[in-house]
Amino acid sequence: MKARRGARAAAVLALGSILSGCTLDITRVRGGSPIKEKDYEALSVEQTTRADTLALLGTPDKVEWKLGKDYWWYYYADYINAGLRFQIPPPPFDSYSGYRHNLLRLSEESDAVSSLALVFDEKEVLLQKSLRLSETYTPPDPDAVRSRFVVSPRFDYSVDLYGDGDVDKFSDIFKNGYRAGLDFGWQMAPVATLIIGGSYEEHQGDHFGDGSGGSASAGDLRLYQAEIGVRLGIPLRLIPDILDFDKVMRELFSDDLRKAVGWRLYLQGTTGFTVNSSVDVSVNGVPAGNLYGAGIGLSGGLGAGIEYSSDRFSAFAGVDYHSIDPFNDGGSPLEDDPGAFQALLVGGGVIVKF
Amino acid sequence: MKRTLCVALVFQLLSSGCAVLGRQQKDHRLNPEAVAKIQPGMSKSQVTDLLGAPQDIIFSNREHDPLREHAYVFEHTATLYTAIVFVFINFGNSDEKRDRVIVFFDENGRVQHVGASLRASEASYGFPFGA
Numbered sequence: 001m002k003a004r005r006g007a008r009a010a011a012v013l014a015l016g017s018i019l020s021g022c023t024l025d026i027t028r029v030r031g032g033s034p035i036k037e038k039d040y041e042a043l044s045v046e047q048t049t050r051a052d053t054l055a056l057l058g059t060p061d062k063v064e065w066k067l068g069k070d071y072w073w074y075y076y077a078d079y080i081n082a083g084l085r086f087q088i089p090p091p092p093f094d095s096y097s098g099y100r101h102n103l104l105r106l107s108e109e110s111d112a113v114s115s116l117a118l119v120f121d122e123k124e125v126l127l128q129k130s131l132r133l134s135e136t137y138t139p140p141d142p143d144a145v146r147s148r149f150v151v152s153p154r155f156d157y158s159v160d161l162y163g164d165g166d167v168d169k170f171s172d173i174f175k176n177g178y179r180a181g182l183d184f185g186w187q188m189a190p191v192a193t194l195i196i197g198g199s200y201e202e203h204q205g206d207h208f209g210d211g212s213g214g215s216a217s218a219g220d221l222r223l224y225q226a227e228i229g230v231r232l233g234i235p236l237r238l239i240p241d242i243l244d245f246d247k248v249m250r251e252l253f254s255d256d257l258r259k260a261v262g263w264r265l266y267l268q269g270t271t272g273f274t275v276n277s278s279v280d281v282s283v284n285g286v287p288a289g290n291l292y293g294a295g296i297g298l299s300g301g302l303g304a305g306i307e308y309s310s311d312r313f314s315a316f317a318g319v320d321y322h323s324i325d326p327f328n329d330g331g332s333p334l335e336d337d338p339g340a341f342q343a344l345l346v347g348g349g350v351i352v353k354f
Numbered sequence: 355m356k357r358t359l360c361v362a363l364v365f366q367l368l369s370s371g372c373a374v375l376g377r378q379q380k381d382h383r384l385n386p387e388a389v390a391k392i393q394p395g396m397s398k399s400q401v402t403d404l405l406g407a408p409q410d411i412i413f414s415n416r417e418h419d420p421l422r423e424h425a426y427v428f429e430h431t432a433t434l435y436t437a438i439v440f441v442f443i444n445f446g447n448s449d450e451k452r453d454r455v456i457v458f459f460d461e462n463g464r465v466q467h468v469g470a471s472l473r474a475s476e477a478s479y480g481f482p483f484g485a
Contacts, residue, residue: 023444024443024444026446026482028482029450030447030449032450050467054468058473059454059456060469063425065414065425080482081446192481192483194481
């Protein structure tokens with residue numbers, strides 16, 4: 001039994017270390033103003049003048065004048081840098097392993113720059129033109145749906161509790177319980193939704209050892225959470241091409257929400273605060289005050305799962321790991337200086353978009 | 355859209371203290387009214403009186419007058435950074451836009467054309483998604 005508990009504790013510790021030591025950074029870099037294909041088509045060799053071009057495209061980003069000819073370039077850069085970093089020890093401690101992305105580093109700057117080059121003769125008339133659009137360029141769609149508000153009720157059931165409740169483990173002090181919540185969100189791109197929501201979570205108290213040979217029983221734990229976060233939805237059809245960075249960037253840069261349909265993997269991160277109720281405790285059947293006092297603490301969660309989306313409706317199912325700062329000391333005679341309360345929840349919900 | 359984003363960012367900042375907004379500016383700002391006053395036929399000194407010293411001078415590089423000043427370039431760059439930290443996933447966004455004015459001179463040193471793209475104020479905070 002002890003060996004099994006030790007193995008489980010080691011697994012939880014390892015999982016926690018990996019999760020808290022791994023950081024995924026996604027940074028988008030934009031420089032200059034987009035080059036429009038229709039503007040390029042409006043330039044006519046041997047007709048368009050330098051003044052016409054200035055009026056149409058504005059000032060070039062680079063100008064050279066050589067042997068009487070004007071060489072102009074217009075540039076627009078739009079690319080994603082993505083990197084995965086494993087830090088030892090995990091944040092908030094100083095890293096011994098540095099702060100560079102050490103597991104994955106992707107940058108495609110050179111392929112993600114659009115450029116337009118023009119040559120004018122001594123009479124200031126366009127002699128030559130050329131255009132290279134980034135591989136990730138897609139013509140803008142005037143009918144694109146660019147943002148939507150969403151409402152998402154969800155229900156989860158905890159399958160395991162983690163953390164040291166001081167007098168005993170949380171998984172012995174409380175039974176697995178349920179969580180019901182409602183999220184509101186703003187879908188700003190097919191792959192990303194900003195969410196703000198609240199939930200109610202309840203765990204019935206259980207019987208446990210009081211640490212001195214007797215038995216104790218805890219009252220129910222009630223948690224009220226308010227959190228904000230981001231939900232990423234990655235189309236399953238993209239998974240086989242995940243290393244095709246141009247394809248991935250086209251998906252990330254798309255602003256047409258009508259494309260957010262079909263089967264998708266979702267990843268959700270939230271942070272906020274949780275209010276916990278006080279928890280009564282009885283020792284050998286005699287009330288002994290509160291095991292934990294009511295209070296408020298920071299909390300955070302990481303969820304992942306699968307969802308199916310139509311234009312206006314989604315359904316999802318997945319797992320969610322949630323952690324809450326240590327509860328307050330309740331003043332009972334038992335040891336009641338706990339660590340963070342953590343729960344692994346399984347559940348699902350629906351999303352209505354309007 | 356921008357208002358919603360600002361509200362969301364402020365809420366995030368207050369609730370967990372892990373959103374960062376940054377701004378970086380390079381070179382002097384260009385005054386649109388001064389730029390509008392530059393007209394064909396003006397001298398170089400009139401141009402520099404209005405806009406100050408250029409950041410760059412493009413020379414003709416021609417065989418007979420290689421050091422003739424072909425164009426003056428005036429530039430101001432604004433970059434807005436957004437960083438949002440969600441425990442395991444961090445999002446960053448950098449948007450750089452420029453005010454750029456190029457004044458072309460003829461062989462007599464008079465203004466021939468003016469090109470002005472004043473877009474520094476179009477730089478925006480944002481997320482790394484969408485168009």
